[in-house]
Amino acid sequence: MMVRIPGVFLFLLVMTWSFLTGPSVHAGKILVFPVDGSHWVNMNLMIQSLHSRGHEVTVVRTSTSWYVKERSPHYRSITVTLPQANLIEEEDFFLNFLVKMLEIKRHGASPVVFVKFYWEMLTALSKIHKDGSLLVEEIFENRTLLQSMQDAQFDVVLLDPGVPVGVLVANKLKLPMVFNVKWITSGEGHFVAAPSPTSYVPTSGYTVTDKMTFLERVKNNLFYVFNTWIDKLIVCSHYDRLMDKYFGPDVKFYHLLQGADIWLMRVDFVFEFPRPTMPNIFYIGGFQCKPSKPLPTELEEFVQSSGEHGFILMSLGTLIKALPSEITSEIAAAFAQLPQKVIWRHAGQRPNNLGNNTLLVKWMPQNDLLGHPKIKAFVAHGGNNGIYESIYHGVPIISIPLMFDQFENALRLEVRGAAKLVDVAKLTRQNFLEAVREVLNDPSYRNNMKRLSALHRDQPMHPLDTAVFWTEFVMRHKGAAHLRTESYKMPWYSYHSVDVLCFLLAALITLTAAVVGSIRFICLRLYRRRKLKHE
Missing domain, CATH: 3.40.50.2000 (Glycogen Phosphorylase B;)
Incomplete structure (x- = not known):
């Protein structure tokens, strides 16, 4: 006799079986380095979701943080006190910056005023990352704190590399890294994680589409060069100092930054322009979105x-x-x-x-x-x-x-x-x-x-679930080295095949010279024979 199973019961049975047989991860320990402000809103959602999955989350914060509270039901915190508040944690910093920028845009400015404003902006950028480097020093010099982090036996470091404090700490603790990222020190994260042709990929700070005219492509390349040098001279100098002090001269800061196991990009190509990507980049744009609830x-x-x-x-x-x-x-x-x-x-x-x-x-x-x-x-x-x-x-x-x-x-x-x-x-x-x-x-x-x-x-999985899955993936497998390219360790001339082009050009020149020389030699021999015959 055939037994008919009600549809609802069958659905529950399938869901229960999927839960029991799906990939599992032990209740792990996650160390989090967030960036304050609106970035924290994003990170906090991930923390809540990871906490609901049974993971123990520890957040590193400064004592002057705006939004990252010392006590939360979803995480425990490590509070580090710095000699002074980070510049981005000062209440009126962004408002003052906006007022000055509006004044210049409205009424124009002499070259001297414009250069002064831009210099103030670069100085502020330098200070933000100097304060970030001081946070790293406070952690590394506090032997008790550093030892407690090592003894905690974290499984993974989840961090926002906009201020890449956690990159250095993760490598000091020899832990895999997951980036909750859109911005890094030099701009948009793809530019150091994946090939980014400036012929159709707009550079950070240049407001243009992916369909550029010749002049726009010229400007796009100039912006790229400018951003690279600003990052090298203004930002990375603070972290390079720490590299020499704590890791030795052979370890490069950018190699640590580019060595993240997973990049969770806060991007959706419904909104962004298409561009190349890499196997360890996963897209979670809109992961904070959810159905609305009734209003007060x-x-x-x-x-x-x-x-x-x-x-x-x-x-x-x-x-x-x-x-x-x-x-x-x-x-x-x-x-x-x-x-x-x-x-x-x-x-x-x-x-x-x-x-x-x-x-x-x-x-x-x-x-x-x-x-x-x-x-x-x-x-x-x-x-x-x-x-x-x-x-x-x-x-x-x-x-x-x-x-x-x-x-x-x-x-x-x-x-x-x-x-x-x-x-x-x-x-x-x-x-x-x-x-x-x-x-x-x-x-x-x-x-x-x-x-x-x-x-x-129209996605197979909600972006927040994607973020949680790949974080747990790194925890299950102690990293994701098989997805990560190490092309960033190649010299620039090898990465761009300049040496190959030079070799092929030299070979072509040599071959051309040999052919021309041979033809010339044959022609001279023929000429001499004819001359001897005539004589």
Whole structure:
């Protein structure tokens, strides 16, 4: 007699069997070196997921950290006290930087003023990495702390190489490394992890698409050379000093950096331009995205009061709490002319011209608001977290890039027809209002973002699950050396086959000379014979 198994029971049976027979990993120990600010938001999600899998997570932080708290239910912490706060942990550092940059862009600047500003920026960059090198020294010189790290018998080091403190510690402890990465010391991580032809791969800091004109390719190469030298002279000098002190002259800092077992790239090619990759690079762009949850009662009531017009969301991320008042007043005046309601994450002085349709909040559940059915558009600075959450939920963007890679992010969405770019230095209530209305009224923006959302969601595994799997993969196998190329150890002339080209050119010249010489010799012999016959 045939027994029929109910569908739900069969599903549970299959899932239970898959769980029991799938790849397993012991409850391991993970040492984490994060970067503060918005980078920590990403890293903390990975930590929570790893903790939920039973792993013991230890986070190294400084005593002046913004967001990395000393106590958490998901990790234990090691707090290191430095002589002074890291520059990126100073509250007004990024705001002061933005104000100076806006002043130059708005009113122009003499070459002297521009050079002074750029020098201040490079000095700040140098100090950030100098402070990072001091953190390494504090760990290495504290024998008790270093010994406790060795005794803990960690399985892997998970780190953000934007400030690559953990690279040196991992190698000191002889532990495999997993990078949670988009940026490294010299810019975008692919440039040291994979071949990156500058003919169609835009260099960090140069806002251009992958379809470049000849002049743009010239500029792209100049940017690449400039970034390389800035990294070598301004950034790596601090870590090279530590290499000589703790590892010896034969070990190169960049070799340690490039020797990571797994690169978890916070990238999705739905958003990025196509480029070469490597077998130990896995893509987790949008791993922080998730379905929205119900809003708090007050926010839900405000959103529902928008009626058929819906609402607009505005947030400028974690680094800049508020724009200068003259800019926020123009934005507020533009919002006041819209029929939509506006929820604006704003922590600074209350803007002038604020309309009754605009709600200012110091914090908001951004993901839940972006996933609400009444959302119409997102006004954002173009940071990676907001970009991917918008793509996930299919919400078009009015982008106001402020600094760093935000200009490149805005361009990538604009060329895909999913965003409208507004220059913050030239922002007025009129041009901002026109940009918002264009995104609201032209259905192509929403349709294009919905298409990107469908592509982004159509994956065999959620990006966060991908990140956890490959972290555990390294723990199971004590590394992933079989996926990692060591081409970075080759001399530059071997890597680019300059020596091969020189050899082939020399061989060709030699062969050509031999052929020409032989022909000449034969011709001379024939000439002499004929001459003798005539005589």
